[in-house]
Amino acid sequence: MRITKPLSRLKSIQALFLAAMALLIIILSVPLLWSGVTIITTLTHQYGGEIITEKLHSLIDPINRRYDTLARVGLEDSASHRQEILDNALLDLAGYRYKESGSVFVVSTDATLILSADFQGADSPDFPPFFANLQGDFSTFKYKVAGKARIGVATYYPPWDSYIGLSLDKNELLAPKNRFIRITLLVLAIVVIIASLFGLAIHYLLILPILRLTHFADQVTNAQHGNEIPGHFILELATLKKDIMHMVATLVSREERYRAVFNAPGDAIFIHEAATARIIEVNKAVQTLYGYDQTEALKLNVEDLSSGVSPYTRAEAEKRIAMVPQAGPQRFEWHARRKTGELFWVDVDLQSFGYGDDLCVLAVVRDIEARKKAALDLAAEKEQLAITLRSIGDGVITTDQQGKVILLNKVAEDLTGWSQSEAAGRPLPEIFQLINSRNNEPCPDPAQEVLKGGRQLELAKHTTLVARNGTRRAISDSTAPIHNPDGELVGVVLVFRDVTEKLRTEQELHKIKKLESISVLAGGIAHDFNNLLTAILGNINLARLSAEGGSQLDNLLEQAEKASLRAQNLTRQLLTFARGGEPVRQHTDLAEIIQDNAAFTLRGSAISYQFEPPHDLWPVDIDPGQIGQVIQNIILNARQAMEPGVGHIEITAKNCQFCHEITVPAESCVQVSIRDTGPGIPTEVIDSIFDPYFSTKELGSGLGLAISHSIIKKHDGVLLVSSTEGQGTVFTLKLPVSQGTKAPSLPRQEHKKAQTPLKVLVMDDEEMLCKLAVQIFSILGHRVQTVVDGEQALASYQEARAQGEPFDVVIMDLTIPGGMGGKEAVTKILEVDSAAKVIVASGYSNDPVMADYKRYGFVGMLGKPYRLSDLEKVLADIL
Numbered sequence: 001m002r003i004t005k006p007l008s009r010l011k012s013i014q015a016l017f018l019a020a021m022a023l024l025i026i027i028l029s030v031p032l033l034w035s036g037v038t039i040i041t042t043l044t045h046q047y048g049g050e051i052i053t054e055k056l057h058s059l060i061d062p063i064n065r066r067y068d069t070l071a072r073v074g075l076e077d078s079a080s081h082r083q084e085i086l087d088n089a090l091l092d093l094a095g096y097r098y099k100e101s102g103s104v105f106v107v108s109t110d111a112t113l114i115l116s117a118d119f120q121g122a123d124s125p126d127f128p129p130f131f132a133n134l135q136g137d138f139s140t141f142k143y144k145v146a147g148k149a150r151i152g153v154a155t156y157y158p159p160w161d162s163y164i165g166l167s168l169d170k171n172e173l174l175a176p177k178n179r180f181i182r183i184t185l186l187v188l189a190i191v192v193i194i195a196s197l198f199g200l201a202i203h204y205l206l207i208l209p210i211l212r213l214t215h216f217a218d219q220v221t222n223a224q225h226g227n228e229i230p231g232h233f234i235l236e237l238a239t240l241k242k243d244i245m246h247m248v249a250t251l252v253s254r255e256e257r258y259r260a261v262f263n264a265p266g267d268a269i270f271i272h273e274a275a276t277a278r279i280i281e282v283n284k285a286v287q288t289l290y291g292y293d294q295t296e297a298l299k300l301n302v303e304d305l306s307s308g309v310s311p312y313t314r315a316e317a318e319k320r321i322a323m324v325p326q327a328g329p330q331r332f333e334w335h336a337r338r339k340t341g342e343l344f345w346v347d348v349d350l351q352s353f354g355y356g357d358d359l360c361v362l363a364v365v366r367d368i369e370a371r372k373k374a375a376l377d378l379a380a381e382k383e384q385l386a387i388t389l390r391s392i393g394d395g396v397i398t399t400d401q402q403g404k405v406i407l408l409n410k411v412a413e414d415l416t417g418w419s420q421s422e423a424a425g426r427p428l429p430e431i432f433q434l435i436n437s438r439n440n441e442p443c444p445d446p447a448q449e450v451l452k453g454g455r456q457l458e459l460a461k462h463t464t465l466v467a468r469n470g471t472r473r474a475i476s477d478s479t480a481p482i483h484n485p486d487g488e489l490v491g492v493v494l495v496f497r498d499v500t501e502k503l504r505t506e507q508e509l510h511k512i513k514k515l516e517s518i519s520v521l522a523g524g525i526a527h528d529f530n531n532l533l534t535a536i537l538g539n540i541n542l543a544r545l546s547a548e549g550g551s552q553l554d555n556l557l558e559q560a561e562k563a564s565l566r567a568q569n570l571t572r573q574l575l576t577f578a579r580g581g582e583p584v585r586q587h588t589d590l591a592e593i594i595q596d597n598a599a600f601t602l603r604g605s606a607i608s609y610q611f612e613p614p615h616d617l618w619p620v621d622i623d624p625g626q627i628g629q630v631i632q633n634i635i636l637n638a639r640q641a642m643e644p645g646v647g648h649i650e651i652t653a654k655n656c657q658f659c660h661e662i663t664v665p666a667e668s669c670v671q672v673s674i675r676d677t678g679p680g681i682p683t684e685v686i687d688s689i690f691d692p693y694f695s696t697k698e699l700g701s702g703l704g705l706a707i708s709h710s711i712i713k714k715h716d717g718v719l720l721v722s723s724t725e726g727q728g729t730v731f732t733l734k735l736p737v738s739q740g741t742k743a744p745s746l747p748r749q750e751h752k753k754a755q756t757p758l759k760v761l762v763m764d765d766e767e768m769l770c771k772l773a774v775q776i777f778s779i780l781g782h783r784v785q786t787v788v789d790g791e792q793a794l795a796s797y798q799e800a801r802a803q804g805e806p807f808d809v810v811i812m813d814l815t816i817p818g819g820m821g822g823k824e825a826v827t828k829i830l831e832v833d834s835a836a837k838v839i840v841a842s843g844y845s846n847d848p849v850m851a852d853y854k855r856y857g858f859v860g861m862l863g864k865p866y867r868l869s870d871l872e873k874v875l876a877d878i879l
Contacts, residue, residue, distance in 0.1 A: 052153045056166040102168035118145045134163045161356030270363040277318040291339030307335040325352040344369040397494045403447040417468025433466040446479040447492040456480040474500045530843030533865035537564045538772040541868035583623030597631040611651040618737040626711045633704040638676035650675045668737045675730045681723040758782040758808040763793040790820025814842035826857045
């Protein structure tokens with residue numbers, strides 16, 4: 001090293017000094033002699049130090065050569081070889097002796113005593129001063145051990161991160177000086193004055209500069225680099241000063257470079273002792289991140305820098321630091337605390353390294369609070385998106401570029417039958433199976449179509465989704481490409497919905513519209529047919545009045561009358577189908593209704609039936625046409641369900657004292673059961689047979705039982721079904737009995753002229769019905785006047801009142817095409833005469849006015865076609 005060069009030149013200084021001393025002793029006598037002794041003492045010390053330095057150098061050179069050899073063979077990183085060199089070197093150094101008291105010592109930079117003959121341990125009181133004198137490069141120093149002065153030289157040895165030195169007893173080193181003193185002691189008295197003066201000169205010109213250099217070296221050792229060396233230096237000392245200043249400048253430059261690198265990162269860097277987790281060094285970023293300056297940070301422990309909430313505690317931090325040397329580098333997130341108390345998240349990277357004989361851990365800490373918040377925000381946004389997708393009513397499926405499923409929402413899971421975890425990664429056609437509902441042919445994969453074309457696609461009509469369990473649903477679908485921010489196609493999204501119910505509703509609406517059209521036609525036919533039947537039935541009744549009772553003609557007319565009444569039932573069914581109105585209840589023998597409609601429905605069929613009603617079956621208040629339709633619908637279903645020619649239907653009727661199912665205030669009911677021997681109704685569909693448009697027959701409308709159920713409900717009754725597969729079906733209907741009446745059928749009416757003739761006004765737009773009314777009322781002994789609409793009826797009624805001969809009864813047709821009908825006319829007549837007795841007559845027997853005629857101002861009701869007896873009864877009831 002450059003500092004050794006000026007030290008070696010001290011030999012020439014020493015020679016000049018000895019020559020000068022001899023001259024001064026001769027010239028200046030004792031004072032000069034004394035000064036010479038002092039100078040010789042100093043030079044001897046320096047000379048001895050140089051010798052010791054050379055000896056130490058000779059001991060270190062072989063060790064360096066071993067490390068050089070290790071580097072040449074590429075084993076410089078071999079811990080075992082380096083340890084072997086260390087062990088052998090320490091063994092050699094321990095056995096080395098220089099002169100009698102000289103020995104080698106090795107002390108680590110952390111004051112650990114590795115090798116020493118002077119000290120037994122670092123706890124010796126003389127050790128701290130000794131350690132304070134250690135410094136880099138070859139430098140001589142003095143120290144004491146157990147009161148004995150010693151002189152040593154030491155140098156810092158980087159491979160061991162330690163100081164290596166050689167020391168010996170001061171007296172042994174200065175033995176030549178002592179001999180010189182004894183020889184020159186006599187001369188000393190002569191040259192004392194001269195030597196003193198000369199010593200002062202040496203002090204100022206040589207000793208003081210050396211002391212200044214020594215002091216400066218101590219400052220450098222204590223990291224005080226900014227001072228200049230004061231004073232004047234001559235000869236080699238000037239060169240030495242220059243070399244020392246250059247060396248210090250180099251060291252300062254290197255340290256500044258190291259500090260700049262250490263402080264450059266934005267991440268906080270801590271250096272911990274591995275064993276204790278104590279902080280021994282930090283960079284400037286610690287202040288930025290935590291708020292502590294470097295001085296404060298070195299006094300902290302890991303607890304001060306942690307949130308303290310488990311698991312972010314001091315014990316956990318120390319545990320993680322301690323495990324790094326054995327387990328290797330560690331990286332984890334940590335909840336940290338700033339000087340202000342603010343908590344924040346950091347990413348910690350721990351690695352171990354050796355620092356001399358100490359094992360340290362380097363901790364690089366990065367602030368991830370913003371990243372953590374962004375991750376939480378992203379997770380929240382993703383969760384919100386997932387919730388949104390699972391909440392919307394449409395199914396959503398996304399795929400990647402290969403058409404493999406990435407995501408399904410809850411609706412898609414329900415419609416396809418595949419869960420998210422099961423479907424992820426599978427090809428879309430495996431999950432989203434589409435067929436053409438018309439031909440059952442598979443549909444093209446919509447994802448592949450979009451991936452090829454890069455444009456939005458909608459499924460064709462008649463597309464059906466086949467679920468995992470085989471369930472088929474009509475769907476509508478929109479498939480669109482997914483692009484990333486750079487516009488690249490990265491996948492496909494499908495949005496679809498189940499439109500099965502929508503299509504069914506549309507079909508039902510279409511059926512309803514068709515039925516409405518048919519119902520209008522049926523209503524018109526029924527109305528006109530009832531008018532015709534009224535004329536036919538009225539004329540038959542008139543003819544029977546002329547025929548002899550019991551004659552063949554009377555019997556034929558009776559059969560014609562019954563046929564007309566059956567035709568009346570057909571028109572009632574047409575009206576029920578057309579309007580589904582409220583029932584027009586009549587006091588009726590239910591057994592006759594059942595017998596007629598059962599025989600009519602099974603006519604032409606080989607299926608047999610049995611019906612033996614009890615003779616005391618209670619009468620009921622029903623609409624005969626509507627209840628007849630119920631009987632026909634049930635028997636027709638049974639007929640269609642059984643094999644031709646092998647079936648049998650059993651019908652029973654009985655009186656029931658208590659019917660819990662009946663909701664109206666009636667104590668009793670009539671129960672009718674219709675049992676067939678068909679295959680029965682499957683359990684899975686029996687609960688749906690009363691639903692509109694539900695049918696198990698290929699060409700069935702699904703309306704028969706639904707209408708029947710509605711009719712029975714409007715009659716305040718119940719319709720029940722029970723079935724056992726393979727054993728047939730039983731339909732049971734219960735109707736409330738006529739309240740307070742348990743009498744059988746009505747007595748026959750005898751047609752005779754009224755004792756008190758009535759004046760009757762008949763309004764009807766059918767000419768034949770007007771003529772028939774004239775004939776009937778004439779036979780009954782009444783006077784009759786006919787009109788064709790409401791305006792004429794009102795005018796005739798007002799005119800009769802004005803003449804003092806008001807009408808006793810007014811019979812009005814409910815509907816007059818193109819004119820005022822009975823509903824409007826009765827209101828105007830009642831305005832003229834509030835006591836007017838107006839009877840409504842109509843072929844629309846299911847019209848609401850017919851069902852609740854009193855509400856509209858009428859006092860009676862005649863449903864077309866009506867018999868003569870029906871007319872007589874109504875007149876008798878109101879008069």
